[in-house]
Amino acid sequence: EAQVTQNPRYLITVTGKKLTVTCSQNMNHEYMSWYRQDPGLGLRQIYYSMNVEVTDKGDVPEGYKVSRKEKRNFPLILESPSPNQTSLYFCASSSGLLAYGYTFGSGTRLTVV
């Protein structure tokens, strides 16, 4: 089954404790993105990648890092999480064709206390 797998689904952590949210897709997609969803602010792009070793900032990159060492994986790293990073996070992947939207992972609900 074609899918984007995100882990964990839920995470509660403390301020400053480094964490990684994993994302893997099995569709051989070149394009991958991370979004965060906040009430009243909608979904905003954090980082994106257009292929292996090619990553760039989205609209809200502060406090996040990503890497793309393999085509299928695109982890999101929070080096020193803060409470304002409490959010619902989505990983998504897409082929390069405009006709394709993004396939989303199931989401990670992160709470930083």
Next chain:
Amino acid sequence: AQKITQTQPGMFVQEKEAVTLDCTYDTSDQSYGLFWYKQPSSGEMIFLIYQGSYDEQNATEGRYSLNFQKARKSANLVISASQLGDSAMYFCAMREGINNQGGKLIFGQGTELSVKP
């Protein structure tokens, strides 16, 4: 600037009736794609339907259809024969091109649909 506007924060519909969710967009690109996603209370984002800017016919996918009016820059979602399982948040989104931040999706604020039995 690229923008998606959904003016209905919440909508109610009776089961088995049709409902239209509004979406207008703003872009200066000639080539773009319009999408609708469903987000149930469990949180995942589910792709519903796609319309390309050059498509002359309105898209349809089962009970979902997209009323695309290019001159008005509107892309309304029509759900026919509503079911209780249609209760969810619905997002309209636009994708312009790969050169725009890897072809990112720009989302509207969403419309919460509640289907009454």
